[in-house]
Amino acid sequence: MNAVIAAPRRHYLNVNYGLKSWLLTTDHKRIAWLYLIGVTFFFFIGGFFATLIRLELLTPQGDLVQAETYNKLFTMHGVTMIFFFLIPSIPAVLGNFLIPIMIGARDLAFPRLNLASWYIYMLGGLFTLAAAAAGGVDTGWTFYTPYSSIYSNTHVALTVVGIFVTGFSSILTGLNFIVTVHTMRAPGMTWFRLPLFVWAHYATSIIFILGTPVIAITLTLVALERLFHLGIFNPELGGDPLLFQHLFWFYSHPAVYIMILPGMGVISELIACFSRKRVFGYSFVAFSSLGIAVLSFLVWGHHMFVSGQSVYASMIFSLLSMLVAIPSAIKVFNWTATLYKGSISFDAPMLYSLGFIGLFTIGGLTGVFLASLGVDVHVHDTYFVIAHFHYIMVGSAVMAYLGGIHFWWPKMTGRKYPEPLARLAAIIIFLGFNLTFFPQFVLGYLGMPRRYHVYPPEFQVLNVMSSAGASILAVGYLLPLIYLIWSLRYGAVAGMNPWKAKGLEWEIPSPPPTDNFETTPLVTQEAYAYGVADAQAVYPSGEPANV
Amino acid sequence: MPTLGFPLFPDQASTMAGRVDQLYFFLLGLSVFFAGLICILIIVFAVKYRRRSDDEQPQPIPGNLGLEIFWTLVPLGLTLVVFVWGARLFFVTYYPPNDALEINVVAKQWMWKAQHPEGHSEINELHIPSGKPVKLVMTSQDVIHDFFVPAFRVKKDVLPGRYTTLWFEASKPGSYHLFCSQYCGTQHSGMVGRIVVMEPTAFQAWLSGGAAGGSMASAGEKLFRSLGCVSCHLPNDAGRAPSLVGLLGKTVALQGGRSIVADENYVRESILEPNAKVVAGYQPIMPTFKGLVSEEGVMQILAYVKSLKREEGAQVKK
C-alpha cells in the first residue's frame, strides 16, 4: 500500500461526477448542497430588494422609486427572505447534512422524498420569481384580505401558489426529520444522548408539519377568491376581515420559531465546542425547544391586538405570549452558564455565537414589549416591530446560520476557510447589523409606521443611520460568499476533527463517505462528552470509520 | 431633554401617553438590566476562561437544578407583572367614558373623513378640544386601515363591514401626526393627516365658524324619513317593527332564544343585513339597505337613533 500512490479516498463528493449525479442524488449530504445553492441564491435576491428599500429611505420624499414599486420591493423582500431563505436555511442545509450523521444513520428515512422536497422548493421559488418578473406583488408578505383578495392589481395568485408549493417542501422535510429521529437512531443513541441540534430540529419539524398546512389552505383560499370569485373573506358579503388574520398568524407566528429554533440548536453545538464544555442544563435546553414549539401555536393573537380582536382574546394571547419568553430565557442563561469555567477560543463560529446570544437577548426582550398589551398598541405596525423581528431573524437566525456554515464547513468540504478573514466578516456583520436596526427601535417608538414610502422629514437622520449600517452589513455578507468559494479549492485540508469537537459527525472522515458510517456506531456516551477521556462511540467492527 | 436636531422621543399629548411611557420605561429598564447582565457575563467569562493552551480540558459541569428553577421563576414573575400592567392599561383604552365627544371616521383608499356630531366634516384633519375625552366610531369603505396618533399612544384598525372604536383625551394643544399604520395599498404612506388639538374655547369658536350642514342626527333623521324607515319603526312598539327609542345599550331578545346588547355594530348590521338578527316577536320583513345608503349615511342614521332617548320619545312623530 505504501509503495504505490494511494488512490484518493472515496467520499460523497467524489463518488461520482456530473450534473446528473447531483440532480438525481438521494444522498442527504448532496441534497444539503443543492439547498445551500438555492437558499444562497434567494438570500442575495432578497438582499437586493433590501438594498433598494434602504436606498429609497435615505430621503423622506420618496424620490428614488414610485410608491407602487416600493410596495413591491418590501413585499418581495419579505416573501423571498422568509419563505425561500430563512425557513429552509438551517433545517434544509445543515439539518439535512447533519441529522442522519448525528444520530448514527446512513441517510434520512425517505431519501427520494428528500430530493423531491428540494425540487418542490425550487418549483415554488420559480413561481415566485415568475411573479416578480411579471411585475411583482404589492400586498406585503402578510397578504391581508380584503386588500390581497379583491383590491390589489398585482400578481397575488402566482405568488401565493409559489408559497403554497414551497410549503409542501417544508412539510415533507419536517416529516422526514421526525420519522428519521424516531426510527433510525443508532444503537445506544437514546433521546437524552441526542445533540441539542437534533432536539431543536425535531421541535422545528413539529411546527413544519402542523403549521404549514394552515397557511397552505389559507393562501389557497385567497387564490381561489381571486381566480374564481369565491367569497370566503369578502366583507361585501359579510366576510370577517379578521378570519384571514387568525389563519395567517396561526402559521406565521410559529414560523418565526421555525427560523429561530434551528439556530438555537446550532448555537448549542458551537458554544459547547468552543468552550469545551457540556451544555449547561442539557435537559432544560432540550425541553425548552419542545416547549417553544408547543407554546408558539398559542400566541398568534398578539399580532392582532389593535385589529378589532376581542379584548378578552387579546388578554389570553398576551398572557400566553409572556409564557413563551420563558423557554427562550432558559436557553440564554444556560448558554451563558456553559461558558463558566470553560476553555473558550474565539474562532469565527464562536464569534457568531456570542453575537447571537447578545442580539437574541435584545430581540427577545423587545418581544416582551410587543406582547405587553399597553405598549404594543403604540408600537404595533411601526419600525419598532421591524427592528424587533430583524434582531430575531437576522441578528439571531442568520448569525447562527453563518456560524453553523463556518463550523461544519470543514466537514462538508474537507477544507478550512481562512480564519482571519472569517473573524473580520463576523465583526463587520455584528457592527453593521446593530447600526442598521438599532435606530429602528427609536424610529418605531417615535411612531414611524412600517411600509411607508414617504415619511415625515424629522425621521430622516435615523433612517440615514440605518441605511449606512445596511451598506456595512452588505459588505459583511459578501465576504464569506467570496472566501468560502475560494476555500473550496485553496483552503487547507481540514482533517477529521479540526475543532477537536465531540459528536458522531467528528468521528468520520471529512468529507464523509456516502453511507456516513462503515459500520453502525454503538453510542455509549452522552452528547458533549468534553473533558471525558477518549469519549467516542464504539464501532463494532473495531475501527472507527476513519481511514 | 437634550436635542440632537432630531427627535428621539415622541410628544406626550394625551392622558394615556404618560401611562404608556411609564410601562415602556419599566420594560426598557428590565431590558437594559438583563441585556447588560448577559453581556457582562459573556465578556467576563470570555476573558477569564479564554483558552490558554490547546490541550486544555475543563472539568464538565452537568447543570444545577436550583439555578434552573431560579432563572425560570424570575422571568416568569417579571413577565406576569408586565402582563398585568399592560392588560390594565389596555382595558382602559377600551372603556370610553360616557361623556365622550363622539366623532365618526370613515377611511378609504387613501384618505380619512371625519364627521362631527354638529355636522362639520373634515378630510385628513381632525379638530378636537383638549381636556375632553373623544370617542371615534370608525369604519372603512374598502380595505383595512389603521388610525394611529403617535403623540396620543393610541392606534386601532379600521375595518370594512364593522365599526371599531377608539378613545383618547388630548392633554396639550398642538398639531400632531395622524398615520394610517395598516398597509392599505399604493398610497398607504400618503394616507396621513393631522390632529389639531385646540383649547376648548378655541374649539367652540372653530365649530361655530364652519359652515355646518346641519347636525349628524338631523341628517340622519332626514334619511330615516326618506328611506321609509319611519313607516314601520314607530316610537312605541305598535308598529310592524320594534321601536328604536332608547335602543343603544339595551339588551334585545332575538329570535331563537339568544339575546344581544344593542351596540353600534348591531344597528349597522340591522340596516345592511336586517335578517341576520331579528328581534323576537317580529317578522323578518325588513329589506336590506345595502347599496342604498353610504357608510356616512349609516353613521348619520346611527346618530339619529342614538338621539332617541326614552324621555324625548315625543320627538319621533309620524
Added chain:
Amino acid sequence: MSDSNLAHAHQFDDAAQQHEASWLGMWIFLGTEIMFFGGMFLGYTVYRGDYPAAFADASNRLDITLGTINTAVLILSSFTMALAVRSAQLGARRPLIACLGLTMALGAVFLGIKFTEYYQKFVEHLVPGGGFGLSGPLAGAEQIFFSFYFAMTGMHALHMIIGLGLLTALIVKARRGRFSVAYNTPVEVIGLYWHFVDIVWIFLFPLLYLVGRHLQ
C-alpha cells in the same frame, strides 16, 4: 447478507424498521392533512355562528339524497380498501387486485355523483361570483356558504383524485406480484390515506347537507 436485507432500502437496517418509518410517515402526513382541512372547518364554524339562518337556507338547497348515497358509497369504498389491506397481509394477490379495483370503482362513482351535483348547482346559479342567482338579505352569507361548499368538497374531490392515482399504482404493482406477506407496506399506508379522505367526508356531510333540514 440475510434474505431480509433484500426487501428494504439501503438506509434502513431491516424491513421492520422500514415498515415502521413508512407507517409513521403516513400518520404524520395525515396530521398535516387534519390541519389543512382544519383551516376550512374553522372558517365554516365562524360563519355558521355568524349567519345560522343563511347557512340553513343555503344548505337546504343541496341534494340530500345524493349526499347520503355518496356517503354510503364512500364508506363502502373504505370497507373494500380495508379488505384490500387484509388480502395484502395474507399475500392473496387476486383478491387484493379485486378489492383495489372495487375501491377505485366506488371512488369513481363518488366523483361522478359529486360532479353531477356541481352541474346542478351551476344550472341553478348557485356558484359564487358574478352569476350568483340568489338575492335578498341573506344572499351575501349564502354566497359564503356556497364558497365553502365548493372549496371544501373541491379539496376533498382533489384528494379523491390523487387517491385514485395512488390506487392505480398499487394495482400495477400488485399485478407484477410485488406484494407479499412479508412486504405490503404501500397497500397499508395508501389504505390509511384513503380512510382519511373518507373521514373528512364523514364530517363534511352533516356540516354541508344537514345543518338546516330541521328548519325546512
Added chain:
Amino acid sequence: MSAGHVVSVKLYAAIFGTLLVLTLATAGAAFIDLGGSLNAILALLIAGAKALLVILFFMHVLYSSRLTWVFIGAGFFWLLILLALTLADVLSRGWLQAAVG
C-alpha cells in the same frame, strides 16, 4: 405498530354495517327539530363516532403503537387549538359592550 395484525372479515363487515346505520340515522335525525343547537351537536357526535370507528378498525389504530396514538392525538389537539383560540375571539367580541352598557 400494526405489522401483521390481520382483522377478520366479519369484524370489518360489522363496522361497515354500523357506519351505514349511523349514516342513515344522522340523515334521518336531521329532519327532526330538536331545538336550539342540539341538531348540530347530534350530527357532529355521530360524525365523530363514525370517524372513531374508521380510525380504530379500518385504520388499525386499535392494534398500533402508543406513538401512533400520540401522533393522531397531536393532530386533533392542534386542530382544537386553532378552533378554540379563534372562537375565543369571535365569540367574545360583543362582551365588553355588554359589560359596559
